Amino acid sequence: MELPFAALHQLCGPMLGRLDRLPGPQRDALGVAFGLRAGGAPDRFLIGLAVLGLLSDVAAGQPLLCLVDDAQRLDQASAQVLAFAGRRLDAESVAMLFGTRDPAGEGSLAGLPGLALAGLSDADCRALLASVLPGRLDERVRDRIIAESAATRWP
Numbered sequence: 001m002e003l004p005f006a007a008l009h010q011l012c013g014p015m016l017g018r019l020d021r022l023p024g025p026q027r028d029a030l031g032v033a034f035g036l037r038a039g040g041a042p043d044r045f046l047i048g049l050a051v052l053g054l055l056s057d058v059a060a061g062q063p064l065l066c067l068v069d070d071a072q073r074l075d076q077a078s079a080q081v082l083a084f085a086g087r088r089l090d091a092e093s094v095a096m097l098f099g100t101r102d103p104a105g106e107g108s109l110a111g112l113p114g115l116a117l118a119g120l121s122d123a124d125c126r127a128l129l130a131s132v133l134p135g136r137l138d139e140r141v142r143d144r145i146i147a148e149s150a151a152t153r154w155p
Helices: 006-021 024-033 044-061 076-086 122-132 139-150
Strands: 064-068 094-098
Touching: 006 024, 006 044, 006 064, 006 076, 024 044, 044 064, 044 076, 044 094, 076 094, 122 139
Parallel strands: 064 094
Antiparallel strands: none
């Protein structure tokens, strides 16, 4: 069962103390979406504006970076609102980075600038392991780590 706005609530939770700084309709829509207020289904446009307002308010004090890993697993409502906000952050000191396994240009994040990353080769995996693990790593253990991680590396 998917809970609408669950991921958005997790991201914005630390900012909810600033909710009273938002215009009334935006504050009410986000409050309803997060279960803080009673009301009918909130307008996603107002929720998007509210999130944009919260991010901008936080970034007024210092630059803000929002990292969203495994974005392909976001609930649809959160993904739509975050994509809406992400498309409108040009003038703000906010950067949003989404890590996803979805091909560029698909899903709710379509239209956002993207950078496709390829997986590491086995040789690069060996070099990475050698650079971060102190001492000598048994070859069988190293090979097992590389083999196991191959299933989770991007094509």
